[in-house]
Amino acid sequence: AQSVTQPDIHITVSEGASLELRCNYSYGATPYLFWYVQSPGQGLQLLLKYFSGDTLVQGIKGFEAEFKRSQSSFNLRKPSVHWSDAAEYFCAVGRYNNNDMRFGAGTRLTVKP
Amino acid sequence: EAQVTQNPRYLITVTGKKLTVTCSQNMNHEYMSWYRQDPGLGLRQIYYSMNVEVTDKGDVPEGYKVSRKEKRNFPLILESPSPNQTSLYFCASSPQLSGANVLTFGAGSRLTVL
Numbered sequence: 001a002q003s004v005t006q007p008d009i010h011i012t013v014s015e016g017a018s019l020e021l022r023c024n025y026s027y028g029a030t031p032y033l034f035w036y037v038q039s040p041g042q043g044l045q046l047l048l049k050y051f052s053g054d055t056l057v058q059g060i061k062g063f064e065a066e067f068k069r070s071q072s073s074f075n076l077r078k079p080s081v082h083w084s085d086a087a088e089y090f091c092a093v094g095r096y097n098n099n100d101m102r103f104g105a106g107t108r109l110t111v112k113p
Numbered sequence: 114e115a116q117v118t119q120n121p122r123y124l125i126t127v128t129g130k131k132l133t134v135t136c137s138q139n140m141n142h143e144y145m146s147w148y149r150q151d152p153g154l155g156l157r158q159i160y161y162s163m164n165v166e167v168t169d170k171g172d173v174p175e176g177y178k179v180s181r182k183e184k185r186n187f188p189l190i191l192e193s194p195s196p197n198q199t200s201l202y203f204c205a206s207s208p209q210l211s212g213a214n215v216l217t218f219g220a221g222s223r224l225t226v227l
Contacts, residue, residue: 004155006155009153031212032212032213034215036216036218041220041221042220042221043117043203043205043218043219043220043221044156044203044216044218045218046215046216049215090155090156093212094211094212094213094214095212099146099158099161099169099171099210100212101158101212101216103148103155103157104155105153105154105155106155
């Protein structure tokens, strides 16, 4: 079965600093990869997704992620974090025509002024 | 506005008192799913539905029931809630069953069972 690991439970960064959230997956073929963000009191919202093609994908709110097949990773990055980015971030892995979507445990981001 | 609506958003109940969390989507999506979110465990799927009258178990179905009598609605039923069902619940939908489809999530329902 596929699985998703987000090694960092909680990350704190200063406003304006760069951010990288890690995501590693276990799956035999090229999966569909997603990053979702959950702001306090809200549901999950899609930040970006990767299905195929260019391994660097751009998302909303200035986020990007890079798919590295050799490392089974799909890390999320942002060059300059804003206070409004404080939220919980979930990496997810899916397979075509299959219900087996897996979510990571999430990484909570705190932004210091 | 395209959305998934869950109710109630917050609920405190007692052990054994049946409750239903409603979920409705206005996007004509075929696929709907329920998840629970617990600290350190991420989202775990409870039940899903590929279309009307078609439902199946997810990873953690024990203690829950669902029904899909209409395309837009997918209620989650706790027949006899227990404290270990205290959690944050999310309903989600997508156009079809596909790992490539983006899920649209409701705002969540926080349930406390005393």
